[in-house]
């Protein structure tokens with residue numbers, strides 16, 4: 528391959544309940560296919576690992592095939608395969624990783640294990656394909672202003688990640704218990720809003736009075752930038768029990784959604800303001816993860832950031848907020864191709880359900 532050409536990655540993500548594949552080159556996603564399992568897990572009110580594994584096994588082949596077809600790419604044109612090897616649900620990770628290893632062996636391509644959180648943290652950088660020929664070079668260390676603070680707010684993670692330079696990740700704070708999306712889902716479940724409840728809570732909150740019910744502001748006495756949503760969740764559970772869950776009117780549910788969401792976001796913004804005050808060197812703030820599609824959260828973040836003369840960047844599409852493989856391909860583009868594992872060494876790679884982003888190196 529000529530040195531001037533950007534690598535082309537087939538990326539695969541099966542970290543939780545979405546089976547996803549994407550072909551990417553540089554910042555461009557040439558295809559992005561996601562087979563969602565939401566309907567399958569809805570009756571259980573959360574992700575059922577054994578069912579997730581079965582569905583990944585069924586979906587992975589067709590999803591990869593479609594991603595290649597939509598990008599109009601043949602396996603021989605790929606530089607390699609990038610796959611999420613952690614963090615995530617172990618049985619779900621296993622399916623994506625095993626499939627990626629099989630493809631790497633059959634096609635004689637190198638395999639690059641990618642950290643799922645690195646994908647979310649960088650997801651604002653994904654761009655749609657602009658032309659069939661374009662392969663933009665990545666000069667991120669000079670193109671963008673660093674350091675960046677990336678907020679990953681999803682169903683599995685809530686983290687403040689300081690990126691000093693591409694590849695240098697420092698976790699400034701993270702949730703000590705539930706992730707923000709997970710807590711929204713749990714409170715929504717108490718209100719019988721179905722699964723996942725985060726997007727429903729957002730819509731109901733728009734109709735409700737956010738000041739009707741008072742919730743505490745967590746972790747105000749600690750100096751850390753960590754988050755905690757489980758106390759707020761317990762407070763909601765006690766309040767709903769007091770009001771009588773079967774007695775709630777539509778207006779009560781809207782007010783509860785509005786008040787709880789406001790309390791959760793206030794907690795996030797309180798800690799973010801602390802970080803921005805203590806770290807005046809931060810040049811940009813990015814937002815990723817499923818909760819990043821919440822428009823109220825985006826608006827509140829923008830208001831806060833204005834005080835610090837900072838702008839918020841969000842992923843270009845809703846599908847790039849939630850779990851997707853385009854973000855895995857994007858992250859792969861920032862790594863050296865030489866970091867990828869050759870077909871002979873594949874046996875050495877295993878899933879890493881607890882892989883910390885802080886240990887990722889370029």
Ligand code: KG4
Pocket residue numbers: 543680681682683684707708709711712723724725726729816817818819820821822848849850
């Ligand atoms: O990133 P994601 O697809 O999966 C994980 O990596 O965890 O995030 C899913 C989470 C769910 O908890 C869902 O309720 C939440 O993101 N979510 C939202 C919204 N859309 C998805 N939460 C609040 N407002 C939304 N609009």
Ligand code: ZN
Pocket residue numbers: 643647681683816849850
């Ligand atoms: Zn995720």
